[in-house]
């Protein structure tokens with residue numbers, strides 16, 4: 001961890017002031033609002049288990065007003081009709097304003113979701129980069145494409161859709177807000193964002209910054225806080241949206257998609273994963289083990305595209321297992337804001353029970369627990385800490401089939417390229433898999449034949465602005481994120497044709 005990051009571990013006066021807000025209200029139509037029934041919920045620092053904020057808990061009628069505000073801003077604020085370079089300049093100004101306060105945002109994010117501080121800084125930078133990427137892309141985009149067809153003049157024109165909804169989870173709150181909002185805003189849409197109830201603070205802080213600096217017309221971005229079953233369900237059932245984007249579990253994704261389907265609101269779902277790493281016999285064993293252990297312990301394994309099934313060529317299997325175990329044992333578990341901590345807590349007590357429950361169920365179904373895992377303690381902190389764990393055995397095991405969302409990997413041997421690929425593809429999920437070998441022709445072959453949205457070579461979790469990223473099957477539907485395709489998703493096409 002760098003010195004500048006260490007220095008920032010002390011909370012800044014701005015963050016202290018923000019956290020001292022008695023009730024954090026939602027941001028609707030450029031104003032701060034509370035739930036009509038006055039209800040609130042508590043937000044907890046997962047690293048200490050202590051309450052850090054009280055947040056308003058909106059219900060359906062409150063949420064509907066936010067959608068109305070977004071619909072009104074779409075029609076009347078001038079955002080949708082603004083010259084594109086002007087709109088893009090505003091997105092750049094938002095990126096600059098966030099970057100200027102990167103350490104305030106990172107402190108809030110680290111406290112709110114238990115993220116290692118340096119990783120929180122990287123998430124905020126990713127938000128900034130996403131805004132800049134889409135601001136630049138939108139300026140150069142083709143909003144009117146001529147199509148050459150016989151005996152007709154034809155073209156496709158593209159317009160913003162209208163109000164768009166975003167329901168996001170707690171693992172990458174600010175980064176995912178950026179992935180959703182930036183393309184939608186760049187295309188001229190207006191937005192209502194619902195952060196997860198565990199992690200609403202960075203999105204609310206963003207609204208303070210936007211309001212203070214008058215960066216967006218009122219109603220262009222609205223942030224509603226509340227529980228999934230109430231505020232989230234209210235968003236997904238609102239027929240005034242023209243697009244909906246959901247990121248979270250497949251179970252809730254189904255509910256959101258069903259609800260949107262009833263209103264014929266197009267919906268994009270980014271769901272879970274059960275990624276595989278296929279590791280051939282010619283790899284540098286120590287270096288590859290290091291990367292996979294880093295990946296599974298990054299944000300305590302609460303990453304949907306993680307490699308959670310490690311498929312290792314039989315010739316190097318036992319050496320590989322030894323290298324992994326040594327590294328997993330030495331991961332420094334600690335409070336996310338403390339320098340030196342490498343892995344922080346899980347987001348809440350429910351996730352701890354989920355992770356420990358999967359270890360138990362996996363063993364009950366015959367898996368070998370070759371690195372035990374279990375609850376971890378951090379001196380002076382009563383947060384939600386667990387140790388990394390490694391299971392081995394038949395992949396026909398609940399812990400190898402279902403998404404655990406913790407620092408837990410399942411390892412198994414394979415003997416041939418075909419078998420490695422077949423094991424990797426034997427899942428209902430389809431987000432990101434990786435292949436590891438010095439033979440790049442073999443890597444390309446395997447990567448292209450993964451049944452998933454993304455195939456990575458000699459690395460895992462590689463998400464680059466400009467390259468489409470999305471899932472198939474139980475991992476997602478309706479389009480991906482961070483590429484030109486995403487900007488296109490937020491533009492409504494109309495084909496215009498004149499017979500000649």
Ligand code: ADP
Pocket residue numbers: 167168169170171194195196197226227228229231232233234236247248249250252253255256
């Ligand atoms: P996770 O498993 O990561 O907690 P969830 O799918 O439960 O993910 O939650 C992701 C987001 O979906 C959160 O913002 C949550 O509040 C919201 N949510 C949960 N239940 C519902 C629901 N029934 N309808 C709409 N949104 C929901």
